[in-house]
């Protein structure tokens with residue numbers, strides 16, 4: 484664990500060297516403050532993360548604010564190769580690099596996507612990949628003012644000593660991997676760990692999830708990446724919405740406890756929570772207004788207003804449910820930007836329209852724009868479900884889903 488003094492050691496390469504550190508009081512010289520306080524939060528990129536050069540437009544706007552901008556949200560396509568294989572298998576395609584490339588290229592070159600999408604989370608393969616025409620995938624994003632992001636966790640493994648729960652790997656070597664991702668154009672990161680309600684969750688699993696997220700967030704910020712903090716509370720189980728509320732409050736309180744202990748700069752993070760809903764096998768469904776009420780109550784109790792954005796995951800909800808719930812959450816002002824970072828709830832109808840056929844690419848891109856626009860309207864609180872297709876209404880929950 485870190486020593487009692489948190490003085491930043493690698494500031495020599497900082498473009499911000501000589502500037503005021505994040506928690507140094509205005510007007511105090513660094514020498515006098517160093518004599519009094521030796522705590523320096525965030526790192527050499529703290530100003531870039533929060534308030535200076537946007538890497539795409541090179542204007543003076545904030546990176547987090549670019550991602551959390553009105554009417555836009557995140558397209559998550561960071562499935563590991565194994566999970567991407569499941570998506571491809573659903574339309575009869577083999578899990579080859581060429582098929583993954585064709586699918587991701589289709590998504591990232593959708594004309595007009597940047598109007599509704601502010602960031603896209605990629606898997607490592609895509610971050611370093613080009614289109615079949617030789618253009619870098621990250622350049623396709625930048626052209627549309629979409630910030631490239633990267634999944635940095637290494638997936639879930641069983642957590643010994645717990646109730647059959649899991650923990651998320653990936654801290655070893657994370658600093659050097661993050662620096663490479665930054666050089667490749669990534670400006671934000673994602674780390675997804677999960678908490679299972681039917682398994683308890685045990686105190687050990689919650690603590691491990693929260694500590695891992697906090698270490699990851701500190702390392703990401705130190706390497707110029709805005710961390711998305713994602714403790715997914717799985718939909719699995721027959722529990723009530725009140726149980727989910729209780730667990731979500733417990734999980735987020737631990738996450739913020741450790742984020743603070745690791746000196747993570749709250750202004751430079753984004754959250755990716757699950758919505759507070761009943762378990763997938765609970766006897767009663769909750770309507771969007773109830774889900775919005777519970778979810779916002781939980782977040783207002785646990786998330787400081789310094790955090791700029793809440794970007795929900797869809798977690799197996801149908802495309803339409805995920806959009807309706809987001810719409811319900813934006814019916815009155817919130818302390819943070821409340822938006823989406825969906826994978827399944829943006830990709831389902833795209834895959835169905837595509838079927839792996841080149842002649843369907845245009846129709847598939849149209850399907851993506853339809854979903855992206857619907858969620859953009861939901862972010863603005865102006866969505867109507869009228870005319871939604873039957874496919875958009877189909878749930879996508881899979882028990883014990885892995886990502």
Ligand code: 13P
Nearest residue numbers: 559796797798825826827
């Ligand atoms: P969905 O739950 O929306 O499929 O995505 C989860 C995720 O973490 C994608 O980055």
